[in-house]
Amino acid sequence: MIPLKKIDIFNQLQSEILKLQGFKPANQMALGAGLGIIEKAFPNATFPLGAIHEFISQESEDIAATKGFLAGLLSSLMRNDGTAIWISSQRTIFPPALKNFGLSPDRFLFLDLSKERDVLWAMEEALKCAALTTVIGEMREISFTASRRLQLAVEQSKVTGFILRNNAARLGTTACVSRWKVSSLPSKAIDGLPGIGSPQWRVELLRVRNGQPGVWHLQWRKKSFVHISDYEPASTISYPAKQAG
Amino acid sequence: MDKRFVSIWFRYFATDWFSLRQPELRKRPLVLRMPSHGRMIVTAINAEAERNGLTCGMVLADARALVPALEVLDDEPDKISRVLSKLGEWCIRFTPFVAIDSTDGLFFDATGCAHLWGSEEKYLSDIIQKIMARGYSVRAAMADTPGAAWAIARYEKKGGVISPGKHIDALLPLPPQALRLEQETVERLHKLGLHQINQFIQLPRAAMRKRFGPQFLQQLDKAIGQEMEMLEPIQPVEPYQERLPCLEPIVTAVGIEMALRQLLEKLCLRLQQEQKGLRTAALKGYRVDGKLEQISIATSRPSHHVPHLFKLFEIKISSIEPALGIELFVLEATKVEDHLSQQEKMWETAGGLHDLRLSELVDRLTNKIGADRIHRYLPAEHHWPERSYQPTDSLQKKPEVDWRTDVLRPLQLLPSPLRIEVTAPIPDYPPLLFRYNGKVHSIVKADGPERIEQEWWLQQGQHRDYYRVEDEEGHRYWLFRLGHYHEETYTWFLHGYFA
Known part of the structure; x- marks a missing residue:
């Protein structure tokens, strides 16, 4: 019997730990998140479904922009x-605009809801329902205990939850x-035409469990994410040609 | 015991029902109409119209020619028949056996009932009085067979009670149509000079069968009692209700839960057997001090699923105040609909919006936070952004039109447009910079204008010229100018944020 190398033992143990934590190897997940290069930041290079993700934004x-990326x-x-x-x-989301992202509103x-407490309650109830694909909750603050409850709810139902924390005073x-x-x-202008082109975002993964945080620049073009390695800030003012009539 | 039957004839049932809602019609000639073969036919008349010489089956134009001041309403046969069966259910106070007789009458099997009223005359006059008090003009008769009672109620002016065994004598002077014959047979009898029943009742049966058909003999036999007539009694729906009296008054939430679970199991078993599901239900608790505590739930589709219904009630149990204790629980399904169990199996894991688990979730949320807080939207055919979608209360309803994809709309829309200060170089050009929230945004890129006109048939006001703009930091906004540039009143607004 050949003795295993140290690194192999580490890798084996790590994948076992991941399995225990609910991260399945990539080949078992049929759905990808369409994130391309960003997915490499996650364990097993797979966007974790059946988990809670948190987005923070101020202005x-x-x-x-966060809702666009989402x-x-x-x-x-x-x-x-x-x-x-x-x-x-x-609520500020405008349902018909979701159609531009290939979603059916x-x-x-x-x-x-009127109170944040009710948002948390409703989110937990919804996350327990396996018939849903995702649940998105907008809230300002969330305690560790509350987020743990949500995490426990999705471990049963495999629903993916997203928390949008707007103007959070304390991240915790x-x-x-x-x-x-x-x-x-x-x-990014489309084919050099004037006016507003495809939206571009700076996507920062601040924390990720068992993964590699990082910063990426993404473009939303033709209903999918395109990774852009270098972007140039536009400085010239461009107006559209005056339309007839 | 010899059978006794009562026949009730509502002479102007449909028009009486309309007059109950509009009492002023009672004094005027009123007819109901219905289209038939491209014409309007009179289907029902009231007493006043009858006095003016109108009959059922007339063409409406003829009736109008006879009585110019005629009141005409549309007939609602379905509704009228529902009213009649409701009235039939109400009549179960007179006898346990009430049957509907076509569209304007009722049959009672009054065997052994009349003595409770003292005599048959008192019984019949009580029936007539009580029904008249409800606003219907009525004639009634009592006889040994339903057929004879029917004939006497309609064709004997006085109506009344025919004493046992005398019904054949009472029938003799009546015209042949009193036997509930077909119109054709009646005409043939009259043509042959047989205007009264006594003229043909003695004729040889074989000859009569040959001339008028077996149907005729059957009807004659039913009237004189040679043949039994089958009547179908009204069976009122038993309310979906379960009661649970408690020996000791219940004061704890656990006790209420146990009572609720017992009641639900009984009620759901019955619903399941009858392939029904409840849409709304109420749990009532009768307190020792005489007060009533009540909680109610609603579901988005019929259900007889105990755990689900229990969960819906469970959220509300805390709002019950047992005080000194509750001594009687009553669970009632106030709205019940058909619900096939195979259907349920099919939807259980259907996925998407049809999934049973989703509608159960929606029920739970609705019962806690209220139905007005849950929205699902379908596209609406309007250009005005605030009106481009409409709420729907159904989970399954599909959009009738496609969502628009030809125009770009902001992902974030402000509840109401925000007034901003703007510097714009030339009319109809996008602004150079705008000030909002105390910060100046200079615009780098812009698209537009997209003019959206007011939908004048819904709302008056000025049009909006929308611009999509991007500032030097890469933030994208949706701005609009209200009205034309040259007008003094034009103003700029921020309406949304693009992703």
Whole structure:
């Protein structure tokens, strides 16, 4: 019997630990998140489904960028027959705009609650329902205990949860598998045409359990993410040609 | 014991029902109409119209020619028949056996009932009085056979009670149509000069069968009692209700839960056997001090699933105040619909919006936070952004039109547009910079304008010229100018954020 090398033993143990923590090897996951290079940052190079992800943003503009990135992500997760619940206490999402990201707005249920406590309760209830694909909750603060409860709920049902924390005063520690921060970048003109082109975002993976945090620049083009390694900030003012009439 | 039957004839049932809702119609000639073969036919009349010479089956135009001041309403046969069966259920106070007689009458099997009223005359006059008090004009008769009672109620002016064994004598002077014959047979009898039953009742049966058919003999036999007539009694739906009296008053939440579970199991078993599911239910607790505590639930599709219904009630149990204790629990399904169990199996893991687990989740959420907080949207055919989608209360309803993809819309839309200060170089050009939240944003790229006009049939006001703009930091906004540039009143607004 050949004695195993130290590194092999480490790798073997690590994959066993991952399995215990609920991260399945990539080949068992049929669904990809369509994130391309970013997925390498996660354990087993797979975007973890059946887990809670956390997005933080401060300004209204960043919230919009975060929701744009999330909508892109959802379009791969929901495919054609998924359903989602979007829970918020002050809803600003405009349902028809989801269609631009390849999502069917009629497959969403929107819950408008008045208190953040109710948002947490509704989110936990929804996450227990295995018939859903994803649950999105908008809330300002979440305690470690509350996030742990959500994490426990999804471990049973395999629903993927997203927490959007807008203007959070205190980030603290949560039981979420990842923490993201998305901000807008100047758009990329399509074929050099004037006007606004494809949206671009700076996607920052601040924390990820058992993975590698990092920063990427992504573009949303033709209903999928395109990774851009170098982007140039546009500085010239360009106006559209005056339209006839 | 000899059988006794009562026949009730509502002379103007449909028009009486309409007059109950509009009492002023009672004094005027009123007919109901229905289209038939491209014409309007009179299907029901009231007493006043009858006095003016109108009959059922007339063409409406003829009736109008006879009585210019005629009131005309659309007939609602389905509704009228529902009203009649409701009235039939109400009549179960007179006899346990009530049957519906076509569209304007009732049959009672009154065998052994009349003595409770003292005599048959008192019994019949009580029936007539009680029904008249409800606003229907009525004639009634009592006889040994349903057929004879029917004939006497309709064709003997006085109506009334025919004493046992005398019904054949009472039938003799009546016209042949009193035997509930077909119109054709009646006409043939009249043509042959047989205007009264006594003229043909003695004729040889073989001859009558040959001339008028077996149907005729059957009807004659039913009237004189040679043949039994089958009547189908009304069976009122037993309310879906379960009761649980408690020996000791219940004061704890655990006790209420146990009572609820017992009641639910009994109720759901019955629903399951009848292939029904409840849509709304209420649990009532009668307290020792005489007060009533009540919690109610609603489901989005019929259900007889005990754990699910229990969960819905469970959330609300805390709102019950038992005080000194609850001595009687009543669980009632107030709204029940058909529910096939195979159906349930099919939906259980259907995935998507049809999934049973999803509708159970929605029920749970609805019962806690209220149905007005849960929204699902379908596209609406409107250009105005705020009206481009509409809420729907159904989980399964499919969009009738596609969601628009030809125009770009912001992912974040402000609840109401925010006034901003703007510097724009030339009319109809996008702004150079705008100030919002105390910060100046200089615009680097812009698209537009996209003019959206007011939908004048819904709302008055100025149009909006929308621009998609991007500032030097890469933030993307949706701005609009209200009205034309040259007008003094034009203003700029921020309406949303693009991703």
